Amino acid sequence: MSDLYYDPYDVEIDRDPYPIYRRLRDEAPLYYNERHDFWGLSRFADVDAALKDVARLSSAKGDILEVVKADPVMPPGVFINEDPPRHTVHRALVARAFTPRRMRMVEEKVRAFCVACLDPLTGSDRFDFVADLGNELPMRAIGMLVGIPDAEQPKVRDHAQRSLRNQPGEPLPVDKDHYFDGDMYADYVAWRERNPSDDLITELLALEFEDVDGTVRRLSKDEILTFLAVIAGAGVETTGRLFGWMGKVLAEHPGQRRELAEDRSLIPNAIEELLRYEPPGPHVARYVAEDVRYHGTTVPAGSAMLLMVASANRDERRFEDPDRFDIHRAIGTHVTFGHGAHYCLGAALARMEGRVALDEVLNRFPEWEIDLAGARRSPTTTVRGWDAMPAIIARG
Template identity: 80%
Template sequence: MSQGDLYYDPYDIGIDVDPYPVYCRLRDESPLYYNEKLDFWGLSRFADVSAALKDLKRLSSAKGDILEVIKADPVMPPGVFINEDPPLHTVHRVLVSRAFTPKKMKALEDKIRAFCSACLEPFEGADRFDFVIDLGDELPMRAIGMLVGIPDAEQPTVRDHAQRGLRNERGKPLKVTRDRYFDGEFYADYVAWREKNPSDDLITELLSVEFEDVSGTTRRLTKEEILIFLAVIAGAGVETTGNLFGWLGKVLAEHPDQRAQLAADRSLIPNAIEELLRFEPPGPHVARYVTEDVEYHGQTVPAGSALLLMLSSANRDERQFTDPDRFDIHRRISQHLTFGHGTHFCLGAALARMEGRIALDEVLNRFPEWDVDLANATRKPTTTVRGWDSMPALIG
């Protein structure tokens, strides 16, 4: 293929099956890429993506962090902290981070492990289970539900709502209207219930917390702000983290020697999860709105452009990682970009890592060996996350 044949499209089904050869060519031949048909720019090298994630002055999150959202330029309600720039982002992030303190993560660990065990126990003695349906759809939902304060019986409804919000027709962009992007009204009943039944959870804290906003006014959060906070956390915590489990099943089935090492030595698990996150990131890219002309590799990206930051490509950059297309649970990883970098580093990164670590440990306790039934596995019909709706494993 000639350089003129180089084409990248995040909605292209054929590319999405295995985007890494295209990413490699982008890094080598067109590290700043422009897609004329879809009118977006893209960065693919680790150093460029890492620097762009920290460039808050010229690359804004305020118009969204998904390519389709930036192009649609919808009205953003107050409280979509992942789509805010400092100082507003800083104020809101501090409030939401109350749910993700080390103390709360530690308190949650035993509960997550108990729920994980409950998910897997019914399959002991069976011949198969599904890494996504039986684990990935269940564990992140329960963890976020416990943190936020959603009643157990209602958590599947919240999960399904969060997943629908990030689904697009396969091969086509996510449908976004200019009128509104995030709608928190779905969570109104839960907030009303917590007002009458306070507990040790995020909803209860947000209802009572006083803070100083960007104008210097000390106040409480509006109901709309609380509802939007919940919509953002549920969407990110349930759908994105859930994707980790399908890749866990598939990648370790394809590397049985390394899986055997993990079964024999559980101290290797944390680094294995880190390598999995680098190797197959659940979120393949994020986008930024260019507020002023910015130059990369001798070319100018004009103000008003949409810039795609290819996290999956950056994580496979041979300029940063030795033999990057090789999965290696012993790899020494100083940094990957799966959770972002800088001010917008994923607030739930510690929780996602904990869920992955516990899940792998508990799976190995019961099923130290498995094969995956790829013929019956199902890919997710979405470009905002990359993963599976089903990853059946043969364990008998």
């Protein structure tokens, strides 16, 4: 009897899941957890292929394990929980928020916001990668893109965080009948109707599109509200966790951090390596729409499948010496943002936020150590990271 056990809700496993991931890849590349009734894939090739297999591995019932198993009522417009062709139509509408032009426009504002956050801390002996940056910047960036007033953005962040928090060791509670609630965005949409601007809400209110049945129509208010709930929820919490890992991992690799301080052209690849090494979203789930075979075993239709992104990113079959953090690594591709039809729409935004933030941190604090005793993990299995990552600033 194998003693190999993986449980995404186990707090002790989650502290350092990589040894168990390695055993899963070697001993049980298709894993079944009887207690929570889900299957799991851990190797890069399997996860990569599964992410692209939208016919047999469906997103229509959610992409979080607890959601897939609860099979909640999905309102129209939850594009991350749709399959083609409906997903293709809805995704194209939301993609308007993430054009290169909008990314350039937002980058200037993101840098200005970083400066405003960090300048008051210059000369101090501490700052917190999460409290001072991770909790603030992603929320502001999404607000800038979407068109949510500055004063209202903390509400969006707090709502996104609450919706993904679970009790230690327990699955996330899912309200089957009211899983997605976009009502909190109704006032912003009404405000933008009266005050149009260059943002996504204004654009969604005005556009006409051809739906899957060939009819040309405008989006309903409910669809717009759902779009906003999806974008804000996905963009705020995951990107926010990236900043905690940035502080911790670069403190653990001071030589590489000094290289970054001296040569800022290395920063984009460093962010890419950080995303591979400690992905804020460690796994995504799919509903098995029809029988599918992996490693000689049939996974029956109706099952829940967990795609272990963090394990795939450390697969020695794909990456040389994968447990080594290396800002010079020729990464190729990782699966932190997914692959195929459901590739993360906000990937460019997350990369830009990380790149700009690290640049501005190094401008002021090229040397730091982490106060691990003061660090605090996030109580969520959906997103892996920290609620606090305090840094002690070294003075030259």
